[in-house]
Amino acid sequence: FFMFHLTPLQAQDITMSRDMKPNGVVEYSVQVQLRFCLLETSCDQNDNFPPSICVRVNGKMAPLPNPIPTNKPGVEPKRPSRPVNITSICRLSPTVSNQISISWASEYGRSYCVCVHLVKRLNSSILLQRLKQHGVRHADHTRALIKEKLQHDPDSEIATTSLRVSLMCPLGKMKMSIPCRATTCNHLQCFDAPMFLQMNEKKASWLCPVCDKPCEFDKLFIDGLF
DSSP: OEEEEEHHHHHHHHHHHHHTTTTSSSESSSEEEEEEEEOOOOOOOOOOOOTTTTEEETTTTTOOOOOOOOOOOOOBBOSSSSSEOOOOGGGGOOTTTTTEEEOOOOBTOOOEEEEEEEEEOHHHHHHHHHHTTTTTOHHHHHHHHHHHHHOOOOOOOOOOOOOOOBOOOOTTTBBSSEEETTTOOOOOOEEEEHHHHHHHHHHOOOOTTTTBBBOGGGGGGSSSOO
């Protein structure tokens, strides 16, 4: 059980970001979010919910993501790893406290931590602008990578004599408008930045559509050659 207070400026920022959708649903672009993860400091942690968790904010049940069904006997279904938006059940006033109570099934040797964040939600258009501002990676970078891939390796019996790259986005199956890829990928094939960002806005996975490796936003670059 714990409590938190909003400052006058925080309460104002959240209230001013209120947007009424045509279907009558109220959304906030500035949000209060809860995040859970394992209490593990050896490396960065992904969002991770404790088993049998129940969260109440100011006495109301928090909207947790639905567990993903599993066929394995005796295994509790896991909830998708993502933050929990609790803005709608928070008291948006600097004079009143917000109370959070959490219960879960403890596991031997596993501890969890929770934190409350004030965040500004970004959409794919804002992220695309940011990607463009990072600048386009010079075409010479890609040319050097092509030369490296076409160099003969004396230890290998297979020589690469040609490289095929499609100008069609592997996601949208249309010609790419802004070809990009991640610095963590070692392939030349790009994908369309607007399409990739829109897909992750709808359902965030941040996986490269070419090689399926993690492909985080801050690792993306626009390819100057393509």
